[in-house]
Amino acid sequence: MITDMKFLDLAKWRYTAKKYNPNKKISEEQIQELKEIIRLSPSSINSQSWKFTFVSDENVKRELARVSYFNEQKINEASHLVVFSAIDDIELFEKQIAENLPEGSVNYYNQFVKIGSDAEIKSWLQHQVYLSLGFFLSACASMSIDSSPMEGLKNEEYDKILQLKGYKTLFAVAIGYRNPEDSNQPSTKPKSRLPLEQIIQAI
Numbered sequence: 001m002i003t004d005m006k007f008l009d010l011a012k013w014r015y016t017a018k019k020y021n022p023n024k025k026i027s028e029e030q031i032q033e034l035k036e037i038i039r040l041s042p043s044s045i046n047s048q049s050w051k052f053t054f055v056s057d058e059n060v061k062r063e064l065a066r067v068s069y070f071n072e073q074k075i076n077e078a079s080h081l082v083v084f085s086a087i088d089d090i091e092l093f094e095k096q097i098a099e100n101l102p103e104g105s106v107n108y109y110n111q112f113v114k115i116g117s118d119a120e121i122k123s124w125l126q127h128q129v130y131l132s133l134g135f136f137l138s139a140c141a142s143m144s145i146d147s148s149p150m151e152g153l154k155n156e157e158y159d160k161i162l163q164l165k166g167y168k169t170l171f172a173v174a175i176g177y178r179n180p181e182d183s184n185q186p187s188t189k190p191k192s193r194l195p196l197e198q199i200i201q202a203i
Helices: 007-013 027-037 058-066 069-077 092-100 104-111 120-140 155-162
Strands: 050-055 080-087 146-150 168-174
Touching: 007 027, 007 120, 027 050, 027 080, 027 120, 050 058, 050 120, 058 069, 058 080, 058 155, 069 146, 069 168, 080 092, 080 120, 080 155, 092 104, 092 120, 120 146, 120 168
Parallel strands: none
Antiparallel strands: 050 080, 080 168, 146 168
């Protein structure tokens, strides 16, 4: 377990795992903690246009793995798969915010978001789910849990398997513990990033 680590150290430690130890599972206590953490993710006007499905059932996990292209092996090996979905029913979303958000937030949506096309509104809703991804990956790292975010999925098949109603699968994250033989880990394969001077502008 990583303790008393600076965030920079966590950023250097985490990576996208390619191989997991299938015999090592995340404790139920830690899963419950991750669920509470992701519930607290930030979103524009606190819109919370998301659903997070934690999959531990091996049969369901295998079903999802089969429709995940090159991600099949890591999903089967991982302890859990977390599926990130965005609300895809605008009327349902508007009902949700009317019941849960203050008037000012609802007015912002009506004045600046609702004026767009259905496609533009749904794009805005999906962007909120992507905000939660970085939050979740960082939480995993802080708990010494490895993760693999992935968009290489047959999204409509995911929707069917998970029986999602009013929501649409965007991406998934496999979580668990790295296999010591994973050649992608930083101790074996140093991280490759663009130079700070090329991507950071200070004015």
